[in-house]
Amino acid sequence: MKSRILFFVVALMAAVGLQAQTLLCSPEKPVAGETVTLSYDQTKTILVNEKELKVTALLLNNNPSGDRFQIEDVEFTAEKGVLKAKLSIPANVNVFYIAFANEVDGAKDNNKGQGYGFALYQADRKKYCPVPRATWAWSKVGTRLWPTWNAVQLRHLL
Structure with a gap:
């Protein structure tokens, strides 16, 4: 019986791991102060046929x-069927x-209500950057449990 349960758990984890992700960030564990590459596979979203996207x-x-946030437009370009962009992340x-x-x-892709969010890491890429309480509380609107930043909804942006 235990082996059946273990097999089921392993199979479920493998299936979840094989799901294609729509937006990828490289490096996978970004650090403040560096430039990241974002790859967006539009074919896996509700925006599949949209020609002009505002990101x-x-x-x-x-x-x-000062301001606890800044908003920037991001310019994506098509490369081999995937939209790619470079985003410079300020040090703070x-x-x-x-x-x-x-x-x-008015079509929007908010990752099926989950949003697209990325926590930044400390320089060793092992721990998340500390987040002040005000920033954490403000950004936690619509999230599940900390630190599942990918669950953030972006209704306030769109």
Whole structure:
């Protein structure tokens, strides 16, 4: 009986791991202050036939004396059927989110309500950057449990 359960658990984990991801970030564990490459496979989304996409990045930071966030437009270019972009992450950013939309017809890709979010790591790429309480609480709207940043909904951007 235990072997059947173990087999089921291993098979389930393998199936989850094989699911194609729509938005990938390289490096997989980004660090503040570096440039990341974003790869977006539009064919796996509701925006599959959209020609003009507006992509917005929301960068949350730990700046105690200024704005806790900045919003930037991100320019994607097509490379081998996948949209790619470079995004420079400022040194004081802890978390960033990406939102996709077509302004003409209002179509949005919010990852089926889960959003596209990435926590940044410390320089050793082993631990997440510390997130101030105000930033953490503000960005936790619509999330599941910390640190599942990929669950953040981006309704405030679109």
